[in-house]
Amino acid sequence: MSTDMFHLGWFLEGSSAQAWNQEYTGFIGRDWMRPDLMVDVARSLERAGFDYVLLEDTSWVPDTFGGSSEVYLRHAIATPRQDPALVAAVIAQATTRLGIVPTLGTYAYPPYQLARLVGTLDQVSAGRIGWNVVTGSSDGAARNFGRDAMPEHDERYVRAHEYLDVVNRLWGSWEQDAILDDTTAGVFADPAKVHTVDHTGKYFSVRGPLNSGPVPQGRPVIAQAGGSPAGKSFAAAHADTIVSTAKGVEEMKAFRDDVRARMVAAGRDPDDCKVLFLTSPVVGLTEDEATQRRRARHQEGLDQAAIRMFSQLAKTTNIDFSVYDLDQPLDTLDFATNGHQHMLGNFVARAGAKPDATLREISASLYGEGSIDFTGTHDSVAGRMCEVMQEVGGDGFLLVSYSLSRRHIAEITEGLVPALQRRGAVRSRYAHATFRDNLLEF
Numbered sequence: 386m387s388t389d390m391f392h393l394g395w396f397l398e399g400s401s402a403q404a405w406n407q408e409y410t411g412f413i414g415r416d417w418m419r420p421d422l423m424v425d426v427a428r429s430l431e432r433a434g435f436d437y438v439l440l441e442d443t444s445w446v447p448d449t450f451g452g453s454s455e456v457y458l459r460h461a462i463a464t465p466r467q468d469p470a471l472v473a474a475v476i477a478q479a480t481t482r483l484g485i486v487p488t489l490g491t492y493a494y495p496p497y498q499l500a501r502l503v504g505t506l507d508q509v510s511a512g513r514i515g516w517n518v519v520t521g522s523s524d525g526a527a528r529n530f531g532r533d534a535m536p537e538h539d540e541r542y543v544r545a546h547e548y549l550d551v552v553n554r555l556w557g558s559w560e561q562d563a564i565l566d567d568t569t570a571g572v573f574a575d576p577a578k579v580h581t582v583d584h585t586g587k588y589f590s591v592r593g594p595l596n597s598g599p600v601p602q603g604r605p606v607i608a609q610a611g612g613s614p615a616g617k618s619f620a621a622a623h624a625d626t627i628v629s630t631a632k633g634v635e636e637m638k639a640f641r642d643d644v645r646a647r648m649v650a651a652g653r654d655p656d657d658c659k660v661l662f663l664t665s666p667v668v669g670l671t672e673d674e675a676t677q678r679r680r681a682r683h684q685e686g687l688d689q690a691a692i693r694m695f696s697q698l699a700k701t702t703n704i705d706f707s708v709y710d711l712d713q714p715l716d717t718l719d720f721a722t723n724g725h726q727h728m729l730g731n732f733v734a735r736a737g738a739k740p741d742a743t744l745r746e747i748s749a750s751l752y753g754e755g756s757i758d759f760t761g762t763h764d765s766v767a768g769r770m771c772e773v774m775q776e777v778g779g780d781g782f783l784l785v786s787y788s789l790s791r792r793h794i795a796e797i798t799e800g801l802v803p804a805l806q807r808r809g810a811v812r813s814r815y816a817h818a819t820f821r822d823n824l825l826e827f
């Protein structure tokens with residue numbers, strides 16, 4: 386197996402409503418509740434050998450932009466969302482090898498309930514489930530769970546450490562060989578192999594064991610996306626895969642090196658966690674076609690900056706961006722937040738690079754961007770992706786559609802991925818049956 390191989394994941398929102406108003410999505414505004422688009426996407430990703438699909442989520446209808454939900458509802462931004470655990474179950478039923486990673490907030494579920502839910506998903510998917518651990522950032526979401534606001538940023542991670550400790554122990558509360566299925570002796574499970582966890586900590590008190598039985602992977606795959614120092618330390622302690630928006634090759638390399646050093650400090654082998662960088666390649670049959678499509682996306686960014694960018698940013702930072710004049714420079718404003726520190730830092734860093742940049746200009750330059758832009762033919766983009774991975778050191782990319790459609794999925798899974806496979810850069814077939822084994826294959 387080549388050591389130059391890398392992994393691919395796909396970032397999806399939790400319902401097909403994200404594709405509303407896009408070309409090549411049929412009557413999605415009518416059909417979005419049905420799982421067909423999600424299932425088609427998942428099957429395409431599996432055919433292309435992706436490691437996983439990550440189902441993003443938040444648990445509220447945002448109202449941070451302009452103090453109302455209007456912009457979110459009018460444009461289907463961040464809402465509606467279906468429950469990602471149920472969407473994950475449907476995708477599991479339609480696939481056999483793809484890893485499936487629903488996002489579930491530690492603020493939203495008691496640890497016992499989460500351990501049981503994710504453990505059950507791992508059972509019904511035959512060992513293909515991951516959990517994207519988010520600690521929550523929106524005060525509006527906190528208000529759906531009996532709090533006025535999210536706890537302070539770093540404390541969320543302290544609480545999440547204890548949370549992970551509890552769920553890990555619950556997943557281990559049935560030994561792998563606890564079920565004897567001995568019909569002759571009349572014994573289903575060996576009681577000596579099922580244990581309470583008896584946890585009493587600062588935040589949680591849980592007795593255990595889980596009532597849902599052993600977990601096929603032992604511990605489902607843990608995904609994480611924290612960008613702050615506390616977030617990175619948390620990920621280094623627990624994650625099997627980290628998704629990042631670190632910008633450009635240098636930052637990507639620095640991010641990965643930092644995470645790997647933190648893993649060593651935490652006593653882990655750094656090769657046991659795969660860092661995937663967000664990107665949304667624009668491909669075409671010719672370089673010209675791809676360049677034109679990239680320009681069109683930038684123009685869409687300029688046109689939609691106010692709506693898409695600032696409503697998303699308002700959702701995650703709890704800041705009402707509607708009060709600012711979009712054509713005013715950013716440098717006089719104070720954007721301290723208790724929400725996504727990394728995302729806001731990114732935004733302000735852009736302004737810092739050009740102090741007189743206006744909010745509109747900055748948001749347009751960020752629209753549709755991830756860690757790195759790729760534009761070109763399938764083959765040229767594949768070549769450039771390989772070069773970037775060489776420079777960064779690994780471990781792969783998390784692809785995203787800024788306008789999800791069957792056409793875009795086909796461009797990637799039937800166009801770009803075969804070009805990567807011809808180069809031996811990504812897998813052509815799965816070597817293993819379970820998610821973590823495939824993730825650790827190279």
Ligand SMILES: Cc1cc2nc3c(=O)[nH]c(=O)nc-3n(C[C@H](O)[C@H](O)[C@H](O)COP(=O)(O)O)c2cc1C
Nearest residue numbers: 441442488519610611612613616628630725726727
């Ligand atoms: C690619 C990516 C996907 C994310 N998906 C979600 C998500 O689905 N739900 C959520 O609440 N936060 C999501 N986040 C936010 C992270 O969980 C985290 O809160 C954020 O990166 C800020 O971390 P920090 O506060 O440590 O900087 C995502 C972040 C990134 C970079």
